[in-house]
Amino acid sequence: xxxxxxxxxxxxxxxxxxxxxxxxxxxxxxxxxxxxxxxxxxxxxxxxxxxxxxxxxxxxxxxxxxxxxxxxxxxxxxxxxxxxxxxxxxxxxxxxxxxxxxxxxxxxxxxx
Amino acid sequence: xxxxxxxxxxxxxxxxxxxxxxxxxxxxxxxxxxxxxxxxxxxxxxxxxxxxxxxxxxxxxxxxxxxxxxxxxxxxxxxxxxxxxxxxxxxxxxxxxxxxxxxxxxxxxxxx
DNA sequence: CAAGTTACCTTGTAATACAAAGTACTTGTT
DNA sequence: AACAAGTACTTTGTATTACAAGGTAACTTG
Numbered sequence: 001x002x003x004x005x006x007x008x009x010x011x012x013x014x015x016x017x018x019x020x021x022x023x024x025x026x027x028x029x030x031x032x033x034x035x036x037x038x039x040x041x042x043x044x045x046x047x048x049x050x051x052x053x054x055x056x057x058x059x060x061x062x063x064x065x066x067x068x069x070x071x072x073x074x075x076x077x078x079x080x081x082x083x084x085x086x087x088x089x090x091x092x093x094x095x096x097x098x099x100x101x102x103x104x105x106x107x108x109x110x111x112x
Numbered sequence: 113x114x115x116x117x118x119x120x121x122x123x124x125x126x127x128x129x130x131x132x133x134x135x136x137x138x139x140x141x142x143x144x145x146x147x148x149x150x151x152x153x154x155x156x157x158x159x160x161x162x163x164x165x166x167x168x169x170x171x172x173x174x175x176x177x178x179x180x181x182x183x184x185x186x187x188x189x190x191x192x193x194x195x196x197x198x199x200x201x202x203x204x205x206x207x208x209x210x211x212x213x214x215x216x217x218x219x220x221x222x223x224x
Numbered sequence: 225c226a227a228g229t230t231a232c233c234t235t236g237t238a239a240t241a242c243a244a245a246g247t248a249c250t251t252g253t254t
Numbered sequence: 255a256a257c258a259a260g261t262a263c264t265t266t267g268t269a270t271t272a273c274a275a276g277g278t279a280a281c282t283t284g
Contacts, residue, residue, distance in 0.1 A: 013122035021218040073280035106133040184261040185249040
């Protein structure tokens with residue numbers, strides 16, 4: 001149990017939320033998601049993202065279409081399904097509640 | 113992949129942080145931690161808490177002492193080690209950065 | 225056509241949350 | 255003393271999943 005491991009754990013929980021949020025803004029493919037998440041300091045790598053996108057698809061939250069690329073192989077562009085939009089809305093509530101709960105715990109009266 | 117499962121995932125990441133925070137406020141034993149976490153809507157059960165406390169102890173972040181109870185079996189009262197205090201301070205930073213990063217992603221310009 | 229780039233996918237490992245069942249100590253009742 | 259009930263801590267087995275590492279495939283460039 002080291003700090004890095006715990007930091008990874010913390011990020012895990014919000015990964016799905018972040019990915020669904022990014023997809024909700026418009027069709028996008030995996031490499032661009034990776035770039036955006038990295039820019040926002042939400043660490044994620046291919047080996048995590050691709051299986052996660054597949055789980056989201058199997059769960060009916062996202063779907064994709066193949067799009068030819070001007071340079072390189074074709075890309076899978078992802079978009080949310082109606083169910084995905086609803087799920088994302090529920091996650092927004094969950095996230096807000098989690099932030100509130102956690103802050104309540106960690107900012108509670110201390111006996112320092 | 114259902115909503116409840118994802119909510120659990122989200123909470124997982126901050127569990128260690130919450131537990132260390134609670135212990136930092138003063139010596140406390142497991143059942144009282146459970147009650148406080150439940151009150152704050154951070155779901156956790158015995159089968160999660162006890163192994164986690166053991167991991168924290170093996171990592172040198174917490175230690176405990178046995179205390180006789182007026183009613184019932186003796187209790188393990190936990191407290192942070194010096195290393196635990198430092199770790200908690202690092203997690204505070206991690207948490208703040210995670211909240212900032214996530215909000216940046218999910219509140220980014222949408223094309224709704 | 226060989227090398228490089230881009231994109232997507234798979235396999236194996238480790239971590240860990242939880243359900244469920246178990247162990248142990250104390251108190252109250254008969 | 256035997257038993258039931260309550261409290262506290264522990265263990266086992268299962269499922270999920272993030273990641274490292276390596277693989278497959280399409281396209282471009284020299």
